Amino acid sequence: MADRIFGEIEGVPIGSTFNTRKEAAAAGIHKPLQAGISGSKDDGSDSIVISGGYEDDSDTGDIIIYTGEGGQNDKGRQVADQQLVRGNLALAKSEIDGLPVRVIRGADIKNPYAPETGYRYDGLYLVDSHWHEIGKSGFLVYRFKLIKIDSTLPPNKLAKELDLISLPTGSDNPKRATATSQRIIRDSKLGKEIKKLYHHKCQVCSIEINTNAGPYAEAAHIKPVGKPHNGPDRPDNLLCLCPNHHLMLDKGVYMIADDLSLVGIEGSLNKHVDHEISIEHIRYHREMFN
Amino acid sequence: MADRIFGEIEGVPIGSTFNTRKEAAAAGIHKPLQAGISGSKDDGSDSIVISGGYEDDSDTGDIIIYTGEGGQNDKGRQVADQQLVRGNLALAKSEIDGLPVRVIRGADIKNPYAPETGYRYDGLYLVDSHWHEIGKSGFLVYRFKLIKIDSTLPPNKLAKELDLISLPTGSDNPKRATATSQRIIRDSKLGKEIKKLYHHKCQVCSIEINTNAGPYAEAAHIKPVGKPHNGPDRPDNLLCLCPNHHLMLDKGVYMIADDLSLVGIEGSLNKHVDHEISIEHIRYHREMFN
Numbered sequence: 001m002a003d004r005i006f007g008e009i010e011g012v013p014i015g016s017t018f019n020t021r022k023e024a025a026a027a028g029i030h031k032p033l034q035a036g037i038s039g040s041k042d043d044g045s046d047s048i049v050i051s052g053g054y055e056d057d058s059d060t061g062d063i064i065i066y067t068g069e070g071g072q073n074d075k076g077r078q079v080a081d082q083q084l085v086r087g088n089l090a091l092a093k094s095e096i097d098g099l100p101v102r103v104i105r106g107a108d109i110k111n112p113y114a115p116e117t118g119y120r121y122d123g124l125y126l127v128d129s130h131w132h133e134i135g136k137s138g139f140l141v142y143r144f145k146l147i148k149i150d151s152t153l154p155p156n157k158l159a160k161e162l163d164l165i166s167l168p169t170g171s172d173n174p175k176r177a178t179a180t181s182q183r184i185i186r187d188s189k190l191g192k193e194i195k196k197l198y199h200h201k202c203q204v205c206s207i208e209i210n211t212n213a214g215p216y217a218e219a220a221h222i223k224p225v226g227k228p229h230n231g232p233d234r235p236d237n238l239l240c241l242c243p244n245h246h247l248m249l250d251k252g253v254y255m256i257a258d259d260l261s262l263v264g265i266e267g268s269l270n271k272h273v274d275h276e277i278s279i280e281h282i283r284y285h286r287e288m289f290n
Numbered sequence: 291m292a293d294r295i296f297g298e299i300e301g302v303p304i305g306s307t308f309n310t311r312k313e314a315a316a317a318g319i320h321k322p323l324q325a326g327i328s329g330s331k332d333d334g335s336d337s338i339v340i341s342g343g344y345e346d347d348s349d350t351g352d353i354i355i356y357t358g359e360g361g362q363n364d365k366g367r368q369v370a371d372q373q374l375v376r377g378n379l380a381l382a383k384s385e386i387d388g389l390p391v392r393v394i395r396g397a398d399i400k401n402p403y404a405p406e407t408g409y410r411y412d413g414l415y416l417v418d419s420h421w422h423e424i425g426k427s428g429f430l431v432y433r434f435k436l437i438k439i440d441s442t443l444p445p446n447k448l449a450k451e452l453d454l455i456s457l458p459t460g461s462d463n464p465k466r467a468t469a470t471s472q473r474i475i476r477d478s479k480l481g482k483e484i485k486k487l488y489h490h491k492c493q494v495c496s497i498e499i500n501t502n503a504g505p506y507a508e509a510a511h512i513k514p515v516g517k518p519h520n521g522p523d524r525p526d527n528l529l530c531l532c533p534n535h536h537l538m539l540d541k542g543v544y545m546i547a548d549d550l551s552l553v554g555i556e557g558s559l560n561k562h563v564d565h566e567i568s569i570e571h572i573r574y575h576r577e578m579f580n
Contacts, residue, residue, distance in 0.1 A: 041503075041504075084502055084503070089503060092501075092502065092503030093503045093504055095503060096501055096503050096504060096506045097482070130503075192387070207534070209534065209537070209538060209543060210543065211382075211386055211538075211541045211542070211543055212374055212382065212541075212542065213331075213374075213379060213382030213383045213385060213386050213420075213541075214331075214382075214383055214386060216386050216537065216541065242534055243533035243534050243536075243537050244497070244499065244532055244533050244534045246533075247499070247506065247533050248499060251501045251502075251506065252501070252502060253499060253500065253501055
């Protein structure tokens, strides 16, 4: 079998339309004829089709909250919990490997971003994060947040969605997209204060990273900011972490118990007496990843 | 004294022009009347003026290689080594804190991006990295690479400048800017292979980060890709690292000796027998940060 192609397919520009799934498959834009998610757990996912089949999906153009597969009966009703297997695991793999996912939208009268008929290739997205929750049906569903790579969101909004912070003042201009460095996280004033409180030591492992320009640490949100979590940028939702423990928090490698002991890895969170941490937010984080 | 303002100044849109430094200072866009770098080592730098005063500067619009301050005589000739102090340290602080820097260009007949007369505010940049080298004068100079936040570079080029990798095929389209997640690094095929070779274990600390979608590691370039270093995307220039040791490599917290022992932190680099590492590239990295 040929290698799975990630990214653009030569000769199929953004906006290309297809009458049927079969045509889309023949063009190489989305190979499976039935499944919404193309991919494998080892390769990652290379493309998805959004066609309004899931009641929990949300599509605002540049940001898509996509429900995983599984647990539906042959009438498309959610009748069982989903699991992190097959296509869902493939999408999670694309997330941790940073692989681009082609998004194909199918006709859906309820979605203003969908074509009127057939299918349309709408460009590349990155899987920003995944979590699970109880869907409208009452069953557990996996959800994936995808963000368009060539986004038209204004810089401030995009920074927020990516859990970077917004620029201090007046920069929410209508220009296209922002470029963000691979890992330097722009800090809010509050983030700065939290890092100062802990002398830039990671609250999980106490590492101090000293560069020639001073100590480096990251201010991490416990309940993510941006859609659909909308966690606040407030001290009780912030931690001072090293890059490793920030990534691990975001990817659910560990969670924080009510007594601040850690679940998933050894140890417990170091807390300064002047730092209130919201139990509500650590519970929210736990429920997403437990 | 009032708080230093980072980011946009209200009422001063991009493209605003000023006849003199005094006018620019009065508008709050760049306060110092003489110094090219505004800022302090504790706050970071909030703005710089580029005016062709340094023979080693390079300006290609969205990417600026800016020479630090110091070591010039009163005729503007470089007569001594620069040090990482004052304005230079302020810029390095903006780099590690991810603070936006206002860029003001002064008239410079040799620079096509400069205004014909006076000064012009040209928007916000992030300091991507800094290093030192021997300048054209024969003295040591600090250099800072700045990347425009609202870049007009095509996604592929920007990804390369940011040391992310480019998308596999055909996506070097002329659209504006790309959005990159805060820390998920898009992987090249070669990066994937290096990570597989090491089973996603960090070559410095051997940590394994296991997410529910599989192990997470980063493929790091020893000699940076992108301007002006132009390191290759080849296995002999790649390491498999955890986020902490990737950041620390990029920021010069440690270097690698010819025998693969580490300089700056304890330990030595773990190397697989099938992995050739270029001595030339680790020497380049050392010279930048020693």
